[in-house]
Amino acid sequence: MVVVMELNSSDPEICQVKDRLDRLGYSCHIIRGVERVVVAAVGDAQPGELSGLESMPGVKKIVPIMQPFKLASRECQPEDTVVEVAGVTIGGGSIAVMAGPCAVEGREQLLQTARAVKSAGARILRGGAFKPRTSPYSFQGLEEEGLKILAAAREATGLPVVTEVINPEEVVLVSHYADILQIGARNMQNYALLRRVGQARRPVLLKRGPAATIDEWLMAAEYIMAHGNPQVILCERGIRGFDSYTRNTLDLSAVPVVKQLSHLPVVVDPSHGTGKWRLVGPMARAAVAAGCDGLMIEVHHSPAEAWSDGPQSLTPDRFSRLMEELRPLAKAINRKIEGESDGAGGA
Numbered sequence: 001m002v003v004v005m006e007l008n009s010s011d012p013e014i015c016q017v018k019d020r021l022d023r024l025g026y027s028c029h030i031i032r033g034v035e036r037v038v039v040a041a042v043g044d045a046q047p048g049e050l051s052g053l054e055s056m057p058g059v060k061k062i063v064p065i066m067q068p069f070k071l072a073s074r075e076c077q078p079e080d081t082v083v084e085v086a087g088v089t090i091g092g093g094s095i096a097v098m099a100g101p102c103a104v105e106g107r108e109q110l111l112q113t114a115r116a117v118k119s120a121g122a123r124i125l126r127g128g129a130f131k132p133r134t135s136p137y138s139f140q141g142l143e144e145e146g147l148k149i150l151a152a153a154r155e156a157t158g159l160p161v162v163t164e165v166i167n168p169e170e171v172v173l174v175s176h177y178a179d180i181l182q183i184g185a186r187n188m189q190n191y192a193l194l195r196r197v198g199q200a201r202r203p204v205l206l207k208r209g210p211a212a213t214i215d216e217w218l219m220a221a222e223y224i225m226a227h228g229n230p231q232v233i234l235c236e237r238g239i240r241g242f243d244s245y246t247r248n249t250l251d252l253s254a255v256p257v258v259k260q261l262s263h264l265p266v267v268v269d270p271s272h273g274t275g276k277w278r279l280v281g282p283m284a285r286a287a288v289a290a291g292c293d294g295l296m297i298e299v300h301h302s303p304a305e306a307w308s309d310g311p312q313s314l315t316p317d318r319f320s321r322l323m324e325e326l327r328p329l330a331k332a333i334n335r336k337i338e339g340e341s342d343g344a345g346g347a
Ligand code: PEP
Pocket: 102, 128, 132, 164, 183, 184, 185, 186, 207, 237, 272
């Protein structure tokens, strides 16, 4: 449930409500929106236990949350969550573009790509250092060396970095180098990992599992939030379908559905969603039209030589052309590419 406080309620009044709920065994989160302050309380109410709460000073009303996910629900927080990393905002009206190679392959490769995606208008650099691969014989990533290369690319370009963490024990290590922690599709229901990133002080990009329903995806977000981290970014990256022409079926209808159910920002990854570079542009454009808050796109200077996911990687030139196509599209729906002024072209 959420306890909605009067607009002019004081901090001591809010604390009194929270203390009372804490004593009753609820787990409480104070959410300060622009228009209201609520105390979100997660737990099971015993009959009669809550009587008196509604008449406490500063309390406006008590609203039960009907969805299985609580903190992630729009019922709990009507305003959009806006995640901010190093001056880049995700959510709240602009479209944040994250781009870079599937995997960090080396210093030169990453730097070259980072500079190219930055000048085309990307605001966040992606790159995997820990690669969860379908085959144990495929390249598994440069691991800590890859994280150091990512940090060096951030230093050189000023772009914050998003990278995957696959192991609960490595959350501290990855947090040391990364600005955003990525939970890969295969790990969406790795609850030990979700708990650990819930304790981290970094935003988390949570990819939708290949066979996860929207409810399961939002419940995974709830895990992270329930463990103390409200900065969750959802990422639709395609779900398992029956047609092998595309690698996955990019579920763009998930974007408006999730935006209705949740206040969390939603990013779309058309690279893993399609598996084919020729389909990345059309689906990126469609994702913007569907109302996404950002895109995650794989870019490689030489896709034919990429160590992973070359067939779905754009060259820097193709990525730059795509960015040019996205600008007027964003403008047509009253939005803009994050970091650019309205109607701007280029970085
Ligand atoms: C990735 O973005 O590097 C990745 C492995 O994607 P996914 O988890 O969506 O397969």
